[in-house]
Amino acid sequence: MARYFHFRTLQDVQQAALQLGAEVVVQEDLSPLWQPITVGPFRVGNRLCIQPMEGCDGTPEGAPGELTLRRYQRFGAGGAKLIWGEATAVLPEARANPRQLCLTPQTAPALAHLLETCRQAHRQVWGSDSDLLVGLQLTHSGRYSHFRPLLVMHDPLLDPLTFDRSTGRYINSDYPLLSDDDLLRILDAFIAAARLAWQIGFQFVDIKQCHRYLLNELLAARLRPGRFGGSLENRTQLVRLMIQRLRQEVPGLLIFTRLNVYDGVPYRAPPHAPQSPGEPWPFHTPVLTSWGTSTEDPLQPDLTEPLRWIAEMRQLGVSAVNVSMGNPYASPHLTRPFEYPPPDGYEPPEPPLLGVARHFRLTEMVQRTFPDLLVVGSGYSYLQEFAFHAAAANLAQGRVSVVGVGRAALAQPDFVLQLRQHGRLERRRVCRTFSYCTALMRSKHHPLGQFPTGCPPFDKEVYGPIWQQAQSR
Ligand SMILES: Cc1cc2nc3c(=O)[nH]c(=O)nc-3n(C[C@H](O)[C@H](O)[C@H](O)COP(=O)(O)O)c2cc1C
Numbered sequence: 235m236a237r238y239f240h241f242r243t244l245q246d247v248q249q250a251a252l253q254l255g256a257e258v259v260v261q262e263d264l265s266p267l268w269q270p271i272t273v274g275p276f277r278v279g280n281r282l283c284i285q286p287m288e289g290c291d292g293t294p295e296g297a298p299g300e301l302t303l304r305r306y307q308r309f310g311a312g313g314a315k316l317i318w319g320e321a322t323a324v325l326p327e328a329r330a331n332p333r334q335l336c337l338t339p340q341t342a343p344a345l346a347h348l349l350e351t352c353r354q355a356h357r358q359v360w361g362s363d364s365d366l367l368v369g370l371q372l373t374h375s376g377r378y379s380h381f382r383p384l385l386v387m388h389d390p391l392l393d394p395l396t397f398d399r400s401t402g403r404y405i406n407s408d409y410p411l412l413s414d415d416d417l418l419r420i421l422d423a424f425i426a427a428a429r430l431a432w433q434i435g436f437q438f439v440d441i442k443q444c445h446r447y448l449l450n451e452l453l454a455a456r457l458r459p460g461r462f463g464g465s466l467e468n469r470t471q472l473v474r475l476m477i478q479r480l481r482q483e484v485p486g487l488l489i490f491t492r493l494n495v496y497d498g499v500p501y502r503a504p505p506h507a508p509q510s511p512g513e514p515w516p517f518h519t520p521v522l523t524s525w526g527t528s529t530e531d532p533l534q535p536d537l538t539e540p541l542r543w544i545a546e547m548r549q550l551g552v553s554a555v556n557v558s559m560g561n562p563y564a565s566p567h568l569t570r571p572f573e574y575p576p577p578d579g580y581e582p583p584e585p586p587l588l589g590v591a592r593h594f595r596l597t598e599m600v601q602r603t604f605p606d607l608l609v610v611g612s613g614y615s616y617l618q619e620f621a622f623h624a625a626a627a628n629l630a631q632g633r634v635s636v637v638g639v640g641r642a643a644l645a646q647p648d649f650v651l652q653l654r655q656h657g658r659l660e661r662r663r664v665c666r667t668f669s670y671c672t673a674l675m676r677s678k679h680h681p682l683g684q685f686p687t688g689c690p691p692f693d694k695e696v697y698g699p700i701w702q703q704a705q706s707r
């Protein structure tokens with residue numbers, strides 16, 4: 235069980251990166267974080283973004299619950315000027331868990347209240363919210379829909395790992411696929427949800443194309459027959475139609491997207507040595523079912539198609555891309571480099587600093603290809619108290635436009651205040667990538683079918699008892 239994070243100073247981080255050949259640069263000067271940036275008609279007051287993070291704490295109807303309100307109140311007060319609201323399903327059956335938010339005419343007033351709670355908290359602490367941009371991630375969970383998998387394609391790598399709760403079995407190649415008509419109905423649901431989001435005051439929606447949920451999987455559907463599979467043109471057709479319709483039907487709404495640029499392959503704990511570093515599940519080349527991935531060597535990214543797709547999305551009117559990668563169920567080390575694995579995961583297969591460097595490198599490729607696109611980067615929390623020094627260096631070097639903060643914001647939602655007042659995070663509340671938050675997401679033995687998630691170690695008062703309850707069976 236190798237542990238990797240031994241860094242005490244910026245120099246330690248730099249040194250370790252050099253030794254690994256990883257491009258992780260840090261700098262003392264945090265001033266790049268405080269530069270405003272514009273997107274569409276909006277001025278965003280700093281370069282910090284709260285990443286979309288589900289709390290799994292909605293009502294059974296998909297409205298925000300008490301803990302959801304608390305979270306967005308804390309994020310609003312925190313001071314990041316871009317708040318990327320969490321995964322919100324466009325249809326009840328599209329939810330990844332029974333407490334995921336779902337945007338419908340019934341839940342819209344409660345989501346409007348959530349948004350106002352967030353903005354008001356921001357105004358109270360920071361005086362004005364005129365430079366605060368808040369949007370919502372719209373999702374269809376596809377393969378990972380809670381009640382039963384809703385597949386756009388078969389994947390020989392992921393099918394054996396895809397559990398169907400409705401039968402209590404893993405799926406196989408007989409499992410039915412969504413039809414083209416089903417996909418067109420899903421398109422309508424995205425449009426309806428986006429319109430509602432706009433009506434209740436969100437400034438942007440994110441058409442979620444990451445983490446192997448439905449629209450991400452469709453990008454990889456080379457083997458799907460019909461109008462939405464096969465060629466790149468076909469695989470991108472549903473989102474192309476979505477963007478075109480949104481531009482026409484909801485013209486004021488900004489369209490953002492969170493995009494996997496590299497899916498990779500699933501990993502596992504080695505069967506006979508579960509404490510050893512994780513390893514890829516066996517695969518045969520060419521791997522044709524992963525997006526942004528070399529078909530001959532799927533451990534390597536290939537951004538040819540993602541870059542072509544971003545170029546087209548820009549022309550269609552997408553104004554920001556939040557770069558992500560991997561699959562939070564099957565390759566979590568790619569999505570969020572960690573020191574301690576989640577309970578359904580595996581030990582890091584590589585020094586996590588390499589995972590951070592992969593995020594930085596692929597994000598830089600996107601940003602350098604599209605210098606005037608607003609590109610949000612991910613995967614910073616592993617760097618703990620040095621995350622914002624890497625963020626500042628990446629901003630200063632033009633490797634990214636805005637820095638996304640995930641787990642670090644669950645552990646310390648007032649991180650902007652800490653950085654502003656003390657020039658660093660409060661040490662005793664820095665996310666240590668313990669993965670308790672993911673463990674809670676995976677805990678289903680709750681009366682509502684899902685435990686809420688947050689940060690038990692550093693938000694103890696609220697999530698300590700929830701953690702205790704989740705641990706006792
Ligand atoms: C508890 C939790 C919930 C998450 N929910 C979402 C989500 O709703 N949508 C999404 O795109 N990513 C989600 N993510 C991924 C994060 O947005 C982020 O990409 C990831 O944690 C890596 O960033 P970090 O290193 O700053 O944590 C979630 C992550 C965590 C830990």
Ligand code: SF4
Pocket residue numbers: 641642644645664665666667668669670671672688689690691692
């Ligand atoms: S539980 Fe807290 S410390 Fe652990 S990874 Fe999540 S946010 Fe970080």
